[in-house]
Amino acid sequence: xxxxxxxxxxxxxxxxxxxxxxxxxxxxxxxxxxxxxxxxxxxxxxxxxxxxxxxxxxxxxxxxxxxxxxxxxxxxxxxxxxxxxxxxxxxxxxxxxxxxxxxxxxxxxxxxxxxxxxxxxxxxxxxxxxxxxxxxxxxxxxxxxxxxxxxxxxxxxxx
Amino acid sequence: xxxxxxxxxxxxxxxxxxxxxxxxxxxxxxxxxxxxxxxxxxxxxxxxxxxxxxxxxxxxxxxxxxxxxxxxxxxxxxxxxxxxxxxxxxxxxxxxxxxxxxxxxxxxxxxxxxxxxxxxxxxxxxxxxxxxxxxxxxxxxxxxxxxxxxxxxxxxxxxxxxxxxxxxxxxxxxxxxxxxxxxxxxxxxxxxxxxxxxxxxxxxxxxxxxxxxxxxxxxxxxxxxxxxxxxxxxxxxxxxxxxxxxxxxxxxxxxxxxxxx
Numbered sequence: 571x572x573x574x575x576x577x578x579x580x581x582x583x584x585x586x587x588x589x590x591x592x593x594x595x596x597x598x599x600x601x602x603x604x605x606x607x608x609x610x611x612x613x614x615x616x617x618x619x620x621x622x623x624x625x626x627x628x629x630x631x632x633x634x635x636x637x638x639x640x641x642x643x644x645x646x647x648x649x650x651x652x653x654x655x656x657x658x659x660x661x662x663x664x665x666x667x668x669x670x671x672x673x674x675x676x677x678x679x680x681x682x683x684x685x686x687x688x689x690x691x692x693x694x695x696x697x698x699x700x701x702x703x704x705x706x707x708x709x710x711x712x713x714x715x716x717x718x719x720x721x722x723x724x725x726x727x728x729x
Numbered sequence: 730x731x732x733x734x735x736x737x738x739x740x741x742x743x744x745x746x747x748x749x750x751x752x753x754x755x756x757x758x759x760x761x762x763x764x765x766x767x768x769x770x771x772x773x774x775x776x777x778x779x780x781x782x783x784x785x786x787x788x789x790x791x792x793x794x795x796x797x798x799x800x801x802x803x804x805x806x807x808x809x810x811x812x813x814x815x816x817x818x819x820x821x822x823x824x825x826x827x828x829x830x831x832x833x834x835x836x837x838x839x840x841x842x843x844x845x846x847x848x849x850x851x852x853x854x855x856x857x858x859x860x861x862x863x864x865x866x867x868x869x870x871x872x873x874x875x876x877x878x879x880x881x882x883x884x885x886x887x888x889x890x891x892x893x894x895x896x897x898x899x900x901x902x903x904x905x906x907x908x909x910x911x912x913x914x915x916x917x918x919x920x921x922x923x924x925x926x927x928x929x930x931x932x933x934x935x936x937x938x939x940x941x942x943x944x945x946x947x948x949x950x951x952x953x954x955x956x957x958x959x960x961x962x963x964x965x966x967x968x969x970x971x972x973x974x975x976x977x978x979x980x981x982x983x984x985x986x987x988x989x990x
Binding site for chain 1: 772775776778779782783786818822826884886887888890891893894895897916919920921923925929933
């Protein structure tokens with residue numbers, strides 16, 4: 571095919587466009603942070619997961635150590651079954667406990683791992699039952715109102 | 730008074746609209762089918778990418794920069810009411826990638842490149858160059874329309890990506906350098922809130938669809954123009970009006986399809 575002077579400029583234009591797409595993918599969407607580390611699966615049972623979603627972070631001491639892989643409902647004991655994909659390079663004691671936490675006041679919910687003291691580590695397929703549910707605002711308010719009502723009624727009963 | 734309601738008139742108008750529609754659909758089908766042929770003679774497409782893309786780069790990047798500036802200013806005003814001005818980066822990036830990048834680029838592209846396509850092809854028709862080609866057994870759809878169409882389809886997503894990228898930088902200039910939002914929070918929130926496939930990918934899909942829409946309307950209007958100076962001017966106007974409206978309407982449909990699921 572014949573070459574022409576516009577080749578250079580078209581090439582530069584296409585490269586600029588590709589660079590823009592790359593910039594958007596890497597800088598604003600942070601493609602590189604997607605981890606391709608091998609993971610192992612651990613199951614956890616929660617009474618209430620609140621607003622936890624798939625792909626939510628699993629953090630220990632604030633560092634991301636895994637992701638939430640799947641969330642399902644267990645109708646035997648009416649709990650939420652959350653499967654975590656923890657990175658292979660991190661091992662946790664068998665009696666570690668989980669908490670559902672919120673980053674910031676209005677932020678995303680994530681799972682925090684509190685390491686235990688057991689000598690044995692979590693193995694793939696293990697189930698963690700030492701969990702603390704998400705804080706549900708309505709329950710909190712309900713509890714607060716109930717306590718208030720209890721406070722208000724006790725002195726009345728004494729009279 | 731009742732003349733335009735006469736059944737014969739209504740029938741004629743309907744038949745003509747349908748014929749126009751069918752003709753447009755057939756030209757569209759031919760343009761799509763000519764993808765391979767256009768790519769084999771890439772020199773023609775390349776010249777069109779040069780003409781439509783490179784020369785639109787200045788207007789696209791300058792507009793992107795200013796849209797980014799304004800988004801950062803307006804976004805900061807809204808977000809600081811809720812005490813979450815750190816989310817500025819995410820807001821700027823999401824609104825550019827999902828909405829403003831493809832749409833504004835398509836509108837500017839219709840004005841900058843679509844009009845010139847229509848005027849060029851319309852004048853070729855008025856000057857009977859297209860008829861002359863047919864006389865020489867050269868298919869004008871293959872030789873004139875298809876390279877322009879595919880050139881526009883290639884150029885448009887690249888321009889939209891440049892627009893969004895420059896806009897994000899513009900938002901950074903105003904948000905971080907001028908207003909003083911923490912740069913770590915600006916980029917961190919953006920990277921946390923923007924998904925590669927859902928946001929960046931769908932934005933690119935949108936810009937490809939708009940590229941096809943705008944370029945096809947421009948090329949068809951030129952090809953269908955009345956071969957008179959007045960006809961060419963009318964076709965050029967119609968290109969801008971029809972493609973802008975189509976882009977905005979399609980944008981709603983695409984957004985509803987992509988992001989509401």
